[in-house]
Amino acid sequence: MEKNQKIILVAGALITLGLLAIDVFFALIALVVVLILLMSFHIMGETGNYLLIAADLAEDAREVIITNTGTATAQNIHVVLVPLDIEFDIPSLGPDERSVFGLSSMISEAKAVVTYEDAAGRKHTRTYPLTALMAGRDPMKPMFPLFDR
Numbered sequence: 001m002e003k004n005q006k007i008i009l010v011a012g013a014l015i016t017l018g019l020l021a022i023d024v025f026f027a028l029i030a031l032v033v034v035l036i037l038l039m040s041f042h043i044m045g046e047t048g049n050y051l052l053i054a055a056d057l058a059e060d061a062r063e064v065i066i067t068n069t070g071t072a073t074a075q076n077i078h079v080v081l082v083p084l085d086i087e088f089d090i091p092s093l094g095p096d097e098r099s100v101f102g103l104s105s106m107i108s109e110a111k112a113v114v115t116y117e118d119a120a121g122r123k124h125t126r127t128y129p130l131t132a133l134m135a136g137r138d139p140m141k142p143m144f145p146l147f148d149r
Helices: 003-020 024-049
Strands: 054-056 063-068 074-082 087-092 098-102 109-117 121-132
Touching: 003 024, 003 098, 054 109, 063 074, 063 087, 087 121, 098 121
Parallel strands: none
Antiparallel strands: 054 063, 063 098, 074 087, 074 109, 109 121
16 A cells, blocks of 8 residues: 555544544544545555456458557467457557557458466456457447437
8 A cells, every 4th residue: 555545544544533532423424434445545456457458340340459458568469360360469558558450351250369468477368259240339338328428
């Protein structure tokens, strides 16, 4: 935990103790807020090196887009397009970076098997279906526009 986070938690604990002298209910409310801060800091620490690589097909079905949607740098990325028998490597991708691999012709359906390493050298493998019918579409998008989406 960082120094600033510890200072915030200690200040919250002191405020809770101060409110305990005034009223128990105020102290309980402050204690709940301090516990929420503690959980938030813990979750932030765990997701600091989260790694997730996504593979998508471009709108024109002539490019495969590899995106690092995590918060850590992915290294030694190896992508295999099945059954097209196409393989390519990407040395590394930082957080929110993307790499585009051009194809010689359009593809209608394929499967991308993505293998990558994190900073500690652990290998991860994910499989993504690629289809031209769903290229660029968000399956979670609502039918009616909400909140400027």
